[in-house]
Amino acid sequence: MATPEKVGVLFVSHSAAIAAGLVELARQMAPTAALVAAGGTDDGRIGTSFDLVTAGIAEADSGRGVVVLCDLGSAILTAETALDFLDDEVRERVRIVDAPLVEGGVAAAVAAEAGDPLDVVVAAAESARGPAIAASAGATTGAAPADVAPTAAAAPGYTRSIRLVNSDGLHARPAAELVKLASTFPQKVTVNGTDAKSLLGIMSLGLTKGAQVDITSRDLSGREAVDALAALAESGFGEA
Amino acid sequence: MGLDITWAVDWVRRSAQVISEHRVELITLDREIGDGDHGENMDRGFQAVLPKLDDLAAGSTPGDVLKLVATTLISTVGGAAGPLYGTAYLKAAAAAGSAVSLDGPAIAAILTAARDGVVARGKAETGDKTMIDALTPAVDAADAAAAAGVDAAGVFAAAADAAEAGALATEPLVARKGRASYLGERSAGHRDPGAESSALLLRAAADAAAASAGA
Numbered sequence: 337m338a339t340p341e342k343v344g345v346l347f348v349s350h351s352a353a354i355a356a357g358l359v360e361l362a363r364q365m366a367p368t369a370a371l372v373a374a375g376g377t378d379d380g381r382i383g384t385s386f387d388l389v390t391a392g393i394a395e396a397d398s399g400r401g402v403v404v405l406c407d408l409g410s411a412i413l414t415a416e417t418a419l420d421f422l423d424d425e426v427r428e429r430v431r432i433v434d435a436p437l438v439e440g441g442v443a444a445a446v447a448a449e450a451g452d453p454l455d456v457v458v459a460a461a462e463s464a465r466g467p468a469i470a471a472s473a474g475a476t477t478g479a480a481p482a483d484v485a486p487t488a489a490a491a492p493g494y495t496r497s498i499r500l501v502n503s504d505g506l507h508a509r510p511a512a513e514l515v516k517l518a519s520t521f522p523q524k525v526t527v528n529g530t531d532a533k534s535l536l537g538i539m540s541l542g543l544t545k546g547a548q549v550d551i552t553s554r555d556l557s558g559r560e561a562v563d564a565l566a567a568l569a570e571s572g573f574g575e576a
Numbered sequence: 577m578g579l580d581i582t583w584a585v586d587w588v589r590r591s592a593q594v595i596s597e598h599r600v601e602l603i604t605l606d607r608e609i610g611d612g613d614h615g616e617n618m619d620r621g622f623q624a625v626l627p628k629l630d631d632l633a634a635g636s637t638p639g640d641v642l643k644l645v646a647t648t649l650i651s652t653v654g655g656a657a658g659p660l661y662g663t664a665y666l667k668a669a670a671a672a673g674s675a676v677s678l679d680g681p682a683i684a685a686i687l688t689a690a691r692d693g694v695v696a697r698g699k700a701e702t703g704d705k706t707m708i709d710a711l712t713p714a715v716d717a718a719d720a721a722a723a724a725g726v727d728a729a730g731v732f733a734a735a736a737d738a739a740e741a742g743a744l745a746t747e748p749l750v751a752r753k754g755r756a757s758y759l760g761e762r763s764a765g766h767r768d769p770g771a772e773s774s775a776l777l778l779r780a781a782a783d784a785a786a787a788s789a790g791a
Contacts, residue, residue: 378652382613408755413658
């Protein structure tokens with residue numbers, strides 16, 4: 337079940353339904369990454385299982401590492417105990433991340449799907465903790481297209497301004513598509529001032545159908561990335 | 577006189593019995609300030625150890641028994657008590673090493689290792705209203721008794737007395753760790769179930785040691 341060349345994500349919850357639901361949710365944006373649920377006890381009660389967590393780590397690990405997200409206290413204790421029992425070589429690439437389960441899990445899954453290394457997947461999950469989202473979204477919060485356009489036009493670099501055509505706007509799935517594509521380019525690209533590689537930043541823009549989207553790179557070599565992202569947005573992300 | 581494999585197996589059997597007898601009491605304590613599963617989880621864990629005692633290889637040591645308890649509790653308890661007690665028994669097993677018989681200082685050493693393991697795992701401190709509030713007084717009493725030249729059974733008796741007093745003293749405390757900490761001030765007035773189960777387990781150890789010494 338581990339996906340070659342991709343970091344795995346393990347969801348540890350007291351509830352089997354919560355863990356399975358998180359996998360289902362994140363799967364929408366990360367169809368091929370190894371997303372594994374370790375919820376409930378061995379016999380299906382509320383609680384956490386050392387054996388399920390240990391098996392889950394093995395299942396999620398392709399050799400590039402596993403990010404573990406946990407719910408309430410004893411889930412963390414169980415995960416930490418499971419790590420204690422791993423071989424040193426495996427333990428080095430398993431990280432328990434302190435992040436909100438839903439937002440952090442989705443962000444980690446998208447980064448894993450994009451093929452990012454362990455540290456980047458960890459950082460993606462941690463970016464969901466709050467202050468970072470507020471900071472990245474702050475620049476554009478409440479900004480109407482008219483407010484943004486002149487700033488974007490005045491900034492150096494290359495910008496493409498388009499209007500969102502898909503009916504549901506930049507919701508989770510298309511936002512993930514955009515982030516995944518942006519992550520394939522080394523250059524820094526922004527969408528309305530927000531890092532195009534930050535799923536939570538992009539989602540928190542709350543862009544709806546008809547919204548103006550300014551895709552910008554101040555990197556001299558960023559033109560190709562901007563054009564690719566603009567083409568994706570103009571295509572409506574494959575949605576009507 | 578040291579404590580050997582017979583004592584260790586007897587301790588586990590007495591532990592399973594005392595936890596089973598106090599199952600409802602622990603559930604009630606936990607329901608007041610936690611999620612209500614402590615008695616049930618601990619009972620399930622110790623009941624799961626019992627059949628495995630029959631499979632112990634000839635020549636097994638007290639450390640082997642402690643390790644068996646550790647791995648079984650970690651796999652079967654489910655709540656925070658699984659990793660916490662599992663770690664305690666695992667560290668105790670490591671401290672016991674391959675010794676065939678444990679004397680007073682050795683008992684003080686395994687209790688210290690167990691307590692340190694729980695602190696490292698759960699990050700709780702004295703006064704947080706957790707099992708540490710039973711274990712740390714027990715360790716201190718065991719150290720003092722061992723230093724005074726008391727035998728192994730006497731060291732456990734001192735530890736059990738101190739753990740019971742410590743568990744009782746958690747009643748007025750406000751929880752700062754675990755599920756009870758969500759209750760804040762409302763957690764005061766209730767005894768911590770983890771401290772209570774720790775006291776029960778140490779009393780079982782002392783009783784087994786007294787029976788062993790009298791045999």
